[in-house]
Amino acid sequence: MKTEKIIQPPSGYLTLAIFLLLLIGGIYLFAIRQFAWASAVLVIDFILVLPGLIIVNPNESKVLTLFGKYVGTVKSEGFFWVNPLTTKKKLSLRARNLNGQQLKVNDKMGNPIEIAAVIVWQVKETAKASFAVEDYLQYVNIQSEAAVRHLANSFAYDSLEDENAQITLKDGAEKVNNLLEEELNERLSRAGIEIIEARISHLAYAQEIASAMLQRQQAAAVIAARKLIVEGAVGMVEMALERLSEKEIVKLDEERKAAMVSNLLVVLCGDRNAQPVVNTGTLYN
Structure with missing residues (x-):
């Protein structure tokens, strides 16, 4: 598994100045009918100089690979120049919300319940997010659903079902949320994802038993x-x-x-x- 390597490339302003000078030089050579030299200068300018210029916005990163090898990640915001032959993949570092859909599962006592969670997450290690999993967005969705299902299967809905239970889904509140957050961090660490917050947003008995449970x-x-x-x-x-x-x-x-x-x-x-x-x-x- 790749470990994130943060690099600090040189500023792109000097390279931009060189690009403009070469562009002006190429145009001048065309003007004096030095087509061979003009073509060479413009090829160098647009193939070896310009593609190396990158802009990194706040809370974004650029993952660089060269001929299939991971070179490093640029996390500093600004204007830089990197090896023009590298492949540059933009990866957002902003916090994101995942509003999970309502799942119908059985609690610890076998009663069908409806449960959903809201999860706040962000990419922490860009190398793992890029290379350890196929699609880290889909990975977050699937693993989050699996964690919520496992949590629902591990505890009773309330103390009426299990009088000896120390933690229940209905009354556990903060403890249940902390357990969900811990499990999500464990599951998603492979993809370099950090869970900022996880909360149960919906919890109820399934419709077919809701009336009986209310009685x-x-x-x-x-x-x-x-x-x-x-x-x-x-x-x-x-x-x-x-x-x-x-x-x-x-x-x-x-x-x-x-x-x-x-x-x-x-x-x-x-x-x-x-x-x-x-x-x-x-x-x-």
């Missing part, structure tokens, strides 16, 4: 709320019995305590407001 989440929320209500009601009943006993307001036998506990739990845990009932008799009648 399940709602049921889980209701159960959790009921559990909290019951725990609070039991605490309030316990406190009421203790206070009645401490103040000696009324003495309750076990049967009366059971009836009181039942009534209080119905009042505290019921979905509707309790309807008072006036008891004109006794508990035993």
Whole structure:
């Protein structure tokens, strides 16, 4: 695998001046009918001088090869002159966005989900991007999709599916994004690509199970709320019995305590407001 070699060619302004002088000289030789000399001067000017002039814009580079051999990469912005026989390939160093398409995959628990990611990347090593892979743009697209699929297969959608999971796709957020970024850097390092940022942009259950999963989440929320209500009601009943006993307001036998506990739990845990009932008799009648 080629290692990037950064070169600093000479300035192109002196060569441009030589090109213009040779051009003027060739025109002058034509004017005085020295066609052979004029042709030779112009051939040298347009074949050996002019093709060597290159312009490198900010955040761009030129990868140079000579007869199939990698010569080096020019990353400095400016106007330069290089060997005119080299092949010059422009490579952008700017950051790029990859808005991945929505993928339908199975999570760790086998549930079909939809997932997509936004990836910010740039070329870091031009030699690898040019020679290590056939097409580095296509390589980034395919490997990014593979990394997102692998991430989705590695974790459950949420903790309802795997109660022992420390990281889930829905609640993992920053950890999931960091894991995706690390895997992408590992996969794309072969092509000289650096991942600047990777984020999950879309995450949802697949349509065929979305309704069922929504009902399940709602049921889980209701159960959790009921559990909290019951725990609070039991605490309030316990406190009421203790206070009645401490103040000696009324003495309750076990049967009366059971009836009181039942009534209080119905009042505290019921979905509707309790309807008072006036008891004109006794508990035993």
